[in-house]
Amino acid sequence: MIRRLKELDLDGKRVFVRADFNVPIQQGKITETHRIESTLPTLRFVLAKAKKVLIASHLGRPGGKKDPQWSLAPVRDVLEKSLSAPVVLAPDCVGAEVEALVRDPRHRVILLENLRFHKQEEGNDPVFAQQLASLAEVYVNDAFGAAHRAHASTAGMTKFFREKGAGLLLQKELEYLGKLLARPERPFVALLGGAKVSDKIGVLKNLMPKVDCLLIGGGMAYTFLKAEGVSIGHSLVEEEHIELARELIAQAGGLGITLRLPIDHIAAEKRNENSITIEGSIPQNLMGLDIGPKTRDLFIHEIRKAKMVLWNGPVGLFEEERFSRGTKSIAQALADSDAVSIVAGGDTVAAVMQAGVQNRVTHLSTGGGATLEFLEGKKLPGIEALEVGE
Numbered sequence: 275m276i277r278r279l280k281e282l283d284l285d286g287k288r289v290f291v292r293a294d295f296n297v298p299i300q301q302g303k304i305t306e307t308h309r310i311e312s313t314l315p316t317l318r319f320v321l322a323k324a325k326k327v328l329i330a331s332h333l334g335r336p337g338g339k340k341d342p343q344w345s346l347a348p349v350r351d352v353l354e355k356s357l358s359a360p361v362v363l364a365p366d367c368v369g370a371e372v373e374a375l376v377r378d379p380r381h382r383v384i385l386l387e388n389l390r391f392h393k394q395e396e397g398n399d400p401v402f403a404q405q406l407a408s409l410a411e412v413y414v415n416d417a418f419g420a421a422h423r424a425h426a427s428t429a430g431m432t433k434f435f436r437e438k439g440a441g442l443l444l445q446k447e448l449e450y451l452g453k454l455l456a457r458p459e460r461p462f463v464a465l466l467g468g469a470k471v472s473d474k475i476g477v478l479k480n481l482m483p484k485v486d487c488l489l490i491g492g493g494m495a496y497t498f499l500k501a502e503g504v505s506i507g508h509s510l511v512e513e514e515h516i517e518l519a520r521e522l523i524a525q526a527g528g529l530g531i532t533l534r535l536p537i538d539h540i541a542a543e544k545r546n547e548n549s550i551t552i553e554g555s556i557p558q559n560l561m562g563l564d565i566g567p568k569t570r571d572l573f574i575h576e577i578r579k580a581k582m583v584l585w586n587g588p589v590g591l592f593e594e595e596r597f598s599r600g601t602k603s604i605a606q607a608l609a610d611s612d613a614v615s616i617v618a619g620g621d622t623v624a625a626v627m628q629a630g631v632q633n634r635v636t637h638l639s640t641g642g643g644a645t646l647e648f649l650e651g652k653k654l655p656g657i658e659a660l661e662v663g664e
């Protein structure tokens with residue numbers, strides 16, 4: 275059983291919150307604050323009850339060394355503004371100076387410095403884990419994006435706590451993604467896109483028996499089309515997965531699942547050349563870089579019928595305006611639908627944001643790799659580490 279934040283005894287306690295503030299930073303400025311905002315409800319909830327909150331996160335890949343480029347200082351500024359409370363940035367995440375700050379009654383909110391300044395974090399070192407754990411009495415994990423890693427702050431340190439559980443964001447992720455795998459609303463439509471079949475094999479296999487309808491777009495669709503004997507020009511293809519695609523198509527048929535592949539394409543000779551709309555087979559000199567208008571209608575028609583939709587992976591080279599229409603129209607279709615809509619994956623979430631409809635989908639999953647592993651049906655170490663007896 276995993277305890278919810280509301281079930282934990284936080285009153286007057288020192289509470290350690292593992293957050294995922296691994297945000298994009300350019301020239302010292304955070305360019306996308308979605309991950310920070312997602313954890314604010316948990317932080318506000320803890321702050322209302324706890325004596326002290328210690329917030330920890332990793333940022334980038336400093337490689338186990340202190341590197342000012344990867345300091346959490348810019349995160350501190352955003353947190354202080356958002357929480358309307360002073361936030362102290364500790365000089366490190368463990369050690370005597372940090373312990374002194376924690377003891378000092380003047381500081382209520384302490385942001386620990388980047389966990390990955392210590393190689394022991396990724397090494398899940400037990401001594402380091404114990405040092406982190408010694409700072410607090412309650413452990414809350416809200417870092418879904420790091421839950422697929424067995425690191426000291428996500429796994430190792432949890433065994434030192436009796437009082438531990440999931441933050442509101444982690445809880446929300448577990449609720450929506452868990453529901454999707456265990457008790458989906460029907461019809462349940464999954465739309466998978468993105469560049470490669472190889473990244474999605476686990477997800478395809480795990481979802482196949484659960485969905486009513488599978489829509490495949492993006493670069494990965496061409497491996498499936500080739501498996502069906504359709505000419506795909508020089509579109510992206512993974513020859514080594516054609517056989518697997520054939521098996522998945524057969525499996526869908528056997529299970530009575532509606533499987534839809536693109537029937538038309540926005541194609542070009544190269545990514546930066548003029549584009550044309552093509553139905554059916556793609557000539558040798560062209561590659562498919564977005565779904566065409568008929569496919570858009572087909573996919574949107576299936577989405578309209580759904581009670582639950584999962585979308586992972588853009589259906590075209592959406593970074594280029596000319597090949598972004600398919601992805602935009604899918605984002606819009608999700609926003610217009612009454613279904614429970616769940617969007618997973620960094621690029622797909624970015625596409626929903628670009629379309630400005632982020633408030634009209636039910637759930638934007640914050641974990642890239644973690645979300646995919648969850649959808650593959652794998653047990654995530656950061657989630658297992660929160661399990662307590664009944």
Ligand code: AMP
Nearest residue numbers: 468469470492493562563587590591592
């Ligand atoms: P993924 O990380 O596997 O979800 O793939 C996302 C990437 O796939 C994005 O950068 C898209 O531009 C790219 N992509 C989607 N459709 C196509 C396509 N038809 N051809 C080439 N790249 C594509």
